[in-house]
Amino acid sequence: MAAFLLCLWSNLTWNEKERGKGLSWGSPSKNMKKRFIAFFSVMMLIGCSAVGCAGKDTVPKNQEQKAEKVQSGKEEVHLKIWAGEEDKEYIAVVTQNFITEHEKEAKITIDWSPMIEGQCRPEMLGDILNAPDVYTTTDGDIQAIVAGGAADPVVNPDEIKKNNMEASVDAVTVNNTIYGYPITADNGYFLYYNKKYFNESDIKSLDKMLDIAAKKKKKFAMDWTSGWYLYSFYGQTGLKVGLNKDGVTNFCDWNSKKNDIKGIDVAEALLKIGRNPGFLNTTEWIDGIRKGKVIACVSGVWDESAIKEMMGKDYGAAILPSYTCAGKQVQMSCFFGYKMIGVNPYSEYKEWAHKLANYISGEENQKLRFQMRGQGPSNINAAQSPEIEQAQAVQAVLAQSEYSQLQRLGGNYWTPTTEFGTTMASGKAQKDLQGMLDRMVKRITASTIQ
Numbered sequence: 001m002a003a004f005l006l007c008l009w010s011n012l013t014w015n016e017k018e019r020g021k022g023l024s025w026g027s028p029s030k031n032m033k034k035r036f037i038a039f040f041s042v043m044m045l046i047g048c049s050a051v052g053c054a055g056k057d058t059v060p061k062n063q064e065q066k067a068e069k070v071q072s073g074k075e076e077v078h079l080k081i082w083a084g085e086e087d088k089e090y091i092a093v094v095t096q097n098f099i100t101e102h103e104k105e106a107k108i109t110i111d112w113s114p115m116i117e118g119q120c121r122p123e124m125l126g127d128i129l130n131a132p133d134v135y136t137t138t139d140g141d142i143q144a145i146v147a148g149g150a151a152d153p154v155v156n157p158d159e160i161k162k163n164n165m166e167a168s169v170d171a172v173t174v175n176n177t178i179y180g181y182p183i184t185a186d187n188g189y190f191l192y193y194n195k196k197y198f199n200e201s202d203i204k205s206l207d208k209m210l211d212i213a214a215k216k217k218k219k220f221a222m223d224w225t226s227g228w229y230l231y232s233f234y235g236q237t238g239l240k241v242g243l244n245k246d247g248v249t250n251f252c253d254w255n256s257k258k259n260d261i262k263g264i265d266v267a268e269a270l271l272k273i274g275r276n277p278g279f280l281n282t283t284e285w286i287d288g289i290r291k292g293k294v295i296a297c298v299s300g301v302w303d304e305s306a307i308k309e310m311m312g313k314d315y316g317a318a319i320l321p322s323y324t325c326a327g328k329q330v331q332m333s334c335f336f337g338y339k340m341i342g343v344n345p346y347s348e349y350k351e352w353a354h355k356l357a358n359y360i361s362g363e364e365n366q367k368l369r370f371q372m373r374g375q376g377p378s379n380i381n382a383a384q385s386p387e388i389e390q391a392q393a394v395q396a397v398l399a400q401s402e403y404s405q406l407q408r409l410g411g412n413y414w415t416p417t418t419e420f421g422t423t424m425a426s427g428k429a430q431k432d433l434q435g436m437l438d439r440m441v442k443r444i445t446a447s448t449i450q
Contacts, residue, residue: 074107077108077109078110078349079108079109079134079349079356080132080134081110081132081133081134081356082112082115082135083112084114084116084117084136087373088112089372091112092112093372094359094365095112108352117138120141120145121137124137124150125145125148128149128344128346129346131150131346133347133349133350134344134347134353135341136183136339136340137180137339138339139337139338139406140337140408142171142172142179142342144247147247150344151344152354153177154178154179154180154181154343154358157178160361164182164361164378165182165378165380165383167185172340180341181342181361182339182361183366183377184339184366184369185338185376185377186394186398187336188300189228189232189300189320189400190317190318190319190320190400191297191298191321192298192299192307192311192315193209194316195313195315195316196295197218197295198212198295198316203296203316203318203321204321204322207323207324211278212278214277218278218293219288220278220294220295220296220297221297222280222297223282224274224421224425225418226283226414227409227421228335230421231333231334231405231417232332232333233266233325233330234254234266235334235404236332236333236403237266239259239261239263241253241254241409242405242409243409243410244410248448249412249445249448250409250412250445251445252413254266255434257434260326261325261328263434264434267424267437271427274424274425281421286303289307289311300397301374301375301376301393301394302374305374318396318399319399331403332403333403334404339375341361361379363382366379367388370382370388371387376388412448416440416441419440423436
């Protein structure tokens with residue numbers, strides 16, 4: 001019986017269990033301990049009856065000891081956190097470490113539930129009062145989350161500014177107030193290439209890479225069905241796209257006839273690339289690399305493990321090349337994003353929620369995130385650690401961030417750019433290319449009010 005009770009108490013103390021799809025780490029709650037005390041008492045009475053125990057005060061004394069432990073005065077804290085399914089193991093380690101570090105101050109339980117970062121905003125705003133205390137989201141959603149009253153300002157803005165890259169802090173700042181604790185600086189895309197086919201000079205020019213791929217009967221792969229990637233050809237041209245002050249509609253001049261590089265210049269450059277036999281418009285570059293068909297592609301850190309494994313010693317990563325447009329070499333750009341930890345202003349344990357968010361965003365835990373998840377840190381010291389400086393993909397995306405723009409776009413951007421990119425990738429010229437650009441821009445900038 002003693003072994004059974006010890007096992008039960010151990011399980012209550014660890015308290016790691018499934019709650020739907022979520023997990024809970026921490027000390028047992030007060031109710032759970034009371035249930036254990038009651039159960040313990042009953043089992044002791046049964047045991048004493050069975051073996052003829054003597055002594056009337058044995059059970060009450062044990063109950064008294066347990067009650068004293070429950071009423072020790074230590075604060076009980078129950079936090080809920082949303083993070084991606086892929087972060088499950090990382091969150092388990094970090095939160096358990098947090099609990100251990102503060103075990104003398106409070107009895108902390110932390111419940112994790114999976115939440116797709118792109119869904120965090122609507123889920124938070126849909127029911128703020130029942131939303132978690134702490135959540136992971138992307139900088140692209142922070143303005144809407146703040147406007148909806150679901151983000152609490154950080155408690156240590158000067159420390160956040162000092163410890164993190166300036167761009168990552170700017171990304172979580174709304175109206176001069178920092179509303180999130182930065183945790184990554186790697187949500188962008190760059191060039192993966194096979195060193196067997198390209199040297200360091202070749203990868204500076206998209207024209208050169210396409211020529212090499214065509215001669216080798218291989219492919220340079222990129223997804224033009226997504227406006228996220230298509231933006232790479234516009235970022236350094238002087239042509240602009242972005243979100244208006246209303247936070248809903250877009251501005252866009254990709255059809256401009258006035259700029260040094262005009263909208264039609266970019267469109268003609270895209271058509272030329274689309275016609276090149278060394279180019280492949282696809283979302284399946286991983287499969288293409290595996291089959292030996294694709295020798296270069298545009299993607300992000302999430303594909304590094306697979307690409308590195310397939311390319312082996314010939315694996316390479318670098319910033320995007322330049323391409324020819326209007327007789328000039330134009331550096332390819334990218335949309336760039338950051339991930340952050342937010343705190344619900346309606347949290348019952350807001351002080352502890354901020355402590356946890358700040359802890360997750362700290363230098364050591366950003367290094368741990370890189371080790372476990374391969375994600376690039378926003379923390380300056382973490383980014384300068386030897387193991388991260390040797391990571392080609394992280395270094396490539398950080399270098400690419402110099403030629404980037406935060407993704408601040410209204411919903412009308414995506415469908416028109418998908419249709420435009422798909423047409424350009426086909427290499428089929430339009431009789432009225434300017435008219436095509438005008439129609440695309442009109443749709444991108446259209447009002448959302450019906």
